Amino acid sequence: MxxxxxxxxxxxxxxxxxxxxxxxxxxxxxxxxxxxxxxxxDMLGFGFVVLGVMFSVSSLGEALKLVIIWVFVVVxxxxxxxxxxxxKKKRDA
Amino acid sequence: MLDIIIGLLMLLSAFAxxxxxxxxxxxxxxxxxxxxxxxxxxxxxAPDIAMVEIILGSAITSILIFKLSRGVRDIAMKxxxxxxxxxxxxxxxxxxxxxxxxxxxxxxxxVGGLVFEKLSLSGVxxxxxxxxxxxxxxxxxxxxxxxxxAVIGILALEPKKKSYEWNDIVVWRFSKIFLPVxxxxxxxxxYLGAFSVGGAFQGGxxxxxxxxxxxxxxxxxxxxxNPTLFLAMLSLAVFVAFAFAYALVGHGFLTYPLxxxxxxxxxxxxxxxxxxxxxxxxxxxxxx
Numbered sequence: 001m002x003x004x005x006x007x008x009x010x011x012x013x014x015x016x017x018x019x020x021x022x023x024x025x026x027x028x029x030x031x032x033x034x035x036x037x038x039x040x041x042d043m044l045g046f047g048f049v050v051l052g053v054m055f056s057v058s059s060l061g062e063a064l065k066l067v068i069i070w071v072f073v074v075v076x077x078x079x080x081x082x083x084x085x086x087x088k089k090k091r092d093a
Numbered sequence: 094m095l096d097i098i099i100g101l102l103m104l105l106s107a108f109a110x111x112x113x114x115x116x117x118x119x120x121x122x123x124x125x126x127x128x129x130x131x132x133x134x135x136x137x138x139a140p141d142i143a144m145v146e147i148i149l150g151s152a153i154t155s156i157l158i159f160k161l162s163r164g165v166r167d168i169a170m171k172x173x174x175x176x177x178x179x180x181x182x183x184x185x186x187x188x189x190x191x192x193x194x195x196x197x198x199x200x201x202x203x204v205g206g207l208v209f210e211k212l213s214l215s216g217v218x219x220x221x222x223x224x225x226x227x228x229x230x231x232x233x234x235x236x237x238x239x240x241x242x243a244v245i246g247i248l249a250l251e252p253k254k255k256s257y258e259w260n261d262i263v264v265w266r267f268s269k270i271f272l273p274v275x276x277x278x279x280x281x282x283x284y285l286g287a288f289s290v291g292g293a294f295q296g297g298x299x300x301x302x303x304x305x306x307x308x309x310x311x312x313x314x315x316x317x318x319n320p321t322l323f324l325a326m327l328s329l330a331v332f333v334a335f336a337f338a339y340a341l342v343g344h345g346f347l348t349y350p351l352x353x354x355x356x357x358x359x360x361x362x363x364x365x366x367x368x369x370x371x372x373x374x375x376x377x378x379x380x381x
Contacts, residue, residue, distance in 0.1 A: 075267065075271070076271075076306075079263065079264060079267050082263055082264075083261065083263075083264055083309060086261065086263075
């Protein structure tokens with residue numbers, strides 16, 4: 001019971017961060033501030049969701065898979081964020 | 094309830110994609126549409142199709158659309174009213190007909206039971222792979238032919254470039270580290286297709302995603318032009334070779350003998366995985 005509450009609240013916190021990031025993506029003015037809102041909130045939100053899901057895995061292997069997914073998402077979203085900002089900078093210059 | 098929300102969002106994004114004036118916006122809504130249909134496939138417990146839909150339908154197609162949208166931005170597409178009405182009426186008739194059919198078809202007429210009945214004859218344990226590579230091998234062979242021909246068309250139309258225009262060192266370094274991991278994982282997914290969710294097209298599109306990331310850095314694979322083309326054409330060659338080889342020894346076109354079926358399906362699957370990745374990579378990168 002306690003574990004369920006903990007896992008659900010972690011997932012909820014993660015979803016909240018994702019929601020804030022999405023609101024930032026829609027509401028902010030230019031590409032840089034949009035990226036700033038999205039990339040950070042996304043990463044944190046996704047981390048919380050992974051932590052929350054981690055309570056319901058049945059084996060160590062599944063938990064390891066989740067961690068690998070998290071690492072992939074973190075690396076790729078930061079690189080993609082960099083690539084978008086860089087192309088924007090090139091276009092402005 | 095969730096299905097209805099996803100379906101409504103799908104309709105909305107399709108409508109927005111068709112109606113928006115800006116091609117870039119259309120592309121973005123198309124990505125949303127692809128993602129929503131992927132979610133719907135998951136809800137219909139078809140994760141195989143969901144994987145392909147999300148990778149191909151929303152990731153790789155969007156890269157192609159955004160690349161294209163630069164060239165055709167000035168052309169305004171505005172179909173005539175009677176044409177739209179005609180298309181709408183046609184789709185409505187199709188929808189009504191299919192719904193009617195879906196609710197009247199009897200349980201024993203459905204093809205799913207037949208597939209599970211004959212599954213042990215196919216050489217693989219996953220029903221999806223059994224249908225794709227064994228029971229309906231013709232269709233898959235022709236699909237492979239179609240994407241190969243499409244890429245040959247792209248290669249024929251695109252002018253030859255002298256060199257790459259830019260070198261993004263950050264993206265290049267990271268794809269250098271991660272591309273081998275992605276390649277390994279795509280082979281794993283292809284191998285998994287024999288037992289459960291997965292398969293050659295899923296693995297191949299994953300590989301293509303990694304290669305697309307590489308081409309974002311402005312650099313290319315450290316192999317030459319001709320081996321790349323060879324790898325891209327590999328699956329068609331392997332597929333046709335297997336089909337003719339079994340036809341020549343008397344089994345019939347694309348009919349695997351039972352004891353060799355697992356091996357032949359795995360070899361064809363791996364070749365399709367590599368070729369799909371290479372073909373989509375060439376389609377994104379263009380001719381060099």
